[in-house]
Amino acid sequence: MLRQSIALRLTAPFAVVALTLTACGGKDGGTGAAQPASTEAKPSPSKTISTALIAGNSVSGKITEDVGTITYGVSALEVTFGTEAQAKATVQDPADAAGKVIAIAHVRYTHQAGPALTSSTNADDSTTVWADGQRGAILLGSPTKAPGCDDPYDIRSWTTGQSHTVCEWYLIPADAKKAQVHWSPDDGTPYVWTFPGPGA
Template sequence: MNWENVVLHTRTAWWRAAAPVAVLALALTACDGRDAAGPAAGSGPDGGKSSANAAVATGGRPAEVAGDGVLKPGQSGTGPYREETGKTTYEVAAQKVHVGTEDEAKEMVQDPRDARGLVAATAYVKYTNKGPGVVKGLARVDNGAEIYADGRRGGLLLGTPLDLPGCEDPIDIDDWKVDESHVICQTYMIPKGSRALEVHWGDESAADPLVWKFDDAG
């Protein structure tokens, strides 16, 4: 049977201006034990060193493609996304991933047991509208971003505060013009001690998403 682990959001030292309520969807697991939409955090063992207070940032790295074709932090890739006003092409660059502590994760949920062994990872992703026209209404392009830890997809934290330093709230973006850029963040819960982080982005209909690799997360 499918199950969903849902918890409520409270204020934390890192996310000081918390939203009133947030929902953490840790996993939607099919009866055969596989995630119906991809693997989820918390379903594997906690290995490696703790990633507490780690920050995986781009710094001044050159925009080069890794040998396996995966994008490096800060490098741009291009792809289409279906918005309410039609298909829009975006230039997308995952800039950094901030990883918090297990104590912070426990403070973010109503029942600390729901965050046992987990930490919150926030991806900072820069999107540039490349046309063909203005994106009117609420842009949904950030919904295409996911965080993977050691090859497994994390659990999306819904309703996370969007006024983190350097993060923009899509609700405040009106009439997204061509060549205009915005940095929008997504937060996922991942197992503490994860070593290799990846940010994936793409429209749900895309066969191959863009992938950025952030090695040595902790």
């Protein structure tokens, strides 16, 4: 399943490590070309008190898009996991994925109010996957065209009432008891959905 090239950014409290990975598809349109690792980290939720949620709970928040401010309904539906063997097969150096598995967060975004979206969305920019309170390692150029995942770069003319499910791919510890999906609207208030982890 995980075959074409992508890049991994390991996000840790004191270091950012860029690696070359292999996986299927990617935000480059699935060409399989290796994607350069970015030094720009996804924004982390602020340190204000977060709202705790469970699978399927929906929240609303405003996101600034190119066409103006859009209100989205957001719901983390599930987090699925691969195996440690798959994670090791994904990275150039298997040692870098030792003790880790791939975690895929399926998050549904619903356009609730505001202008029609005419370009790729920013709604998923602040969505991250954590494990037992620690942020995971994001897979850049991840296979957004996997089953059940819409590619945000392919979404056009997104109007009120329409929903799309966007998936985030991360590496997290194989023994994690909890997996958390974090999302922050532009006001900075974080929402956190908690799911059983791969080690639960």
